[in-house]
């Protein structure tokens with residue numbers, strides 16, 4: 161398949177290397193020193209002591225890469241607006257676009273089942289409706305990443321979760337069909353697990369539960385996920401915080417897999433904390449504002465999450481890493 165990874169940073173470089181090594185014709189839209197290194201030396205994926213190298217076409221100009229079968233966006237939510245214009249040169253009539261990101265995506269209400277409760281106004285995820293105008297429903301595939309990755313040097317991504325690397329995908333209206341089956345098969349063959357998911361939004365919430373609670377707490381306290389989980393001063397409040405998060409998700413999907421404080425917690429910093437520390441725009445809208453909007457729409461009281469949201473927004477604004485859309 162001709163596959164373009166748009167925004168090949170930490171997650172996207174991992175996906176690009178794996179798909180290229182599985183024999184696909186992979187190109188990447190990327191920029192800066194990471195692009196320069198990829199052009200000169202290809203992309204390298206490190207997993208523990210092993211290194212996998214792939215030569216991919218890379219450019220900061222999508223027009224240089226040509227039409228694709230599939231585009232996989234691994235842009236941060238804060239950069240996804242660039243697809244409104246950037247996608248066009250990559251598209252044929254039947255090109256699908258996978259939006260792989262954390263949090264509530266801009267397209268959440270597109271293709272939504274009538275059984276889903278009313279969705280709040282999420283216009284702040286797509287200011288001016290530019291993505292909505294540029295990308296029709298037929299192209300949209302949702303994606304949820306379960307994989308931890310970092311760029312450790314230009315051209316080199318490190319995978320920190322060898323035991324778990326998944327990209328779960330589903331059509332925006334959850335229909336089954338050939339194209340989603342083909343793409344899942346391609347991911348599985350490339351050793352990126354992609355089992356079937358019956359409802360992509362339920363999967364989005366199941367991942368978001370951790371990001372909107374524990375990851376934001378990491379960002380507020382400067383600790384790793386394990387640090388937060390094992391912090392005795394937070395022991396009593398975390399279960400209450402998780403209850404609030406679970407209750408929001410359950411207004412949309414009563415059967416959603418609830419997040420709990422038990423189980424493995426990685427000893428590394430979630431991406432929202434990394435963004436804060438590295439001075440990169442923070443994914444506040446999709447991880448913090450959007451879940452709060454769902455809570456309000458359902459008439460739920462979530463005082464702990466509200467306080468955390470206010471503190472996270474304040475933290476991001478103070479460092480110039482967030483402007484409300």
Ligand SMILES: NC(=O)C1=CN([C@@H]2O[C@H](COP(=O)(O)OP(=O)(O)OC[C@H]3O[C@@H](n4cnc5c(N)ncnc54)[C@H](OP(=O)(O)O)[C@@H]3O)[C@@H](O)[C@H]2O)C=CC1
Pocket residue numbers: 166167168169170171172189190191192194220234235236237239242246260261262305306307308309310311431443
């Ligand atoms: N990293 C992780 O382990 C995980 C991340 N996620 C989620 O996955 C998504 C992607 O995260 P991650 O891979 O960490 O993000 P990165 O910032 O590492 O990757 C995005 C890349 O896109 C580049 N980019 C942005 N805009 C453009 C543009 N217009 N043209 C070309 N390149 C562009 C960025 O460059 P520049 O740096 O110059 O802005 C960056 O290299 C996020 O939603 C994140 O929350 C989910 C699970 C784990």
Ligand SMILES: CC(C)(CO)C(=O)C(=O)O
Pocket residue numbers: 262306307308370371375429430431432
């Ligand atoms: C995997 C997890 C929860 C933590 O790495 C994440 O999604 C992130 O870093 O944003």
